[in-house]
Amino acid sequence: MAKHQVDVRKRRFTGPRPVEDEVPKPPKYLSRKARDVWKAAWQEFHFSAAEAALLEQGLRELDRAMEAEEVLRKDGITVETGADMVRAHPAVKIAKDSLGAYRAVLRDLGLRDVEGA
Numbered sequence: 001m002a003k004h005q006v007d008v009r010k011r012r013f014t015g016p017r018p019v020e021d022e023v024p025k026p027p028k029y030l031s032r033k034a035r036d037v038w039k040a041a042w043q044e045f046h047f048s049a050a051e052a053a054l055l056e057q058g059l060r061e062l063d064r065a066m067e068a069e070e071v072l073r074k075d076g077i078t079v080e081t082g083a084d085m086v087r088a089h090p091a092v093k094i095a096k097d098s099l100g101a102y103r104a105v106l107r108d109l110g111l112r113d114v115e116g117a
Contacts, residue, residue: 024052033062034062038059041109044114045114059102061098062098062102065094068098069095072095076089
């Protein structure tokens with residue numbers, strides 16, 4: 001029976017993924033998109049416990065960015081202050097920071113080419 005191999009530098013499976021090495025279920029609190037990225041990443045890569053925790057954190061950041069984008073679609077990208085000044089909506093910074101954190105996790109884990117990411 002052929003054993004699967006893991007390319008240590010990229011953690012990619014080079015052979016068929018064995019049945020006993022099932023993809024762990026994504027956390028239920030993640031959005032549909034984040035769960036899809038989780039599944040795609042686990043289908044293609046092998047993760048240590050620490051890397052799996054980092055992936056989960058990155059997907060929480062993706063969800064936070066998507067929530068902020070939804071607020072911006074509803075409220076607009078600017079808000080008026082009490083002094084009749086127009087400022088960027090606070091969700092602009094949240095979206096930018098969260099998306100940056102998500103991309104940093106993808107980079108750290110080498111997941112640039114995972115479907116849906």
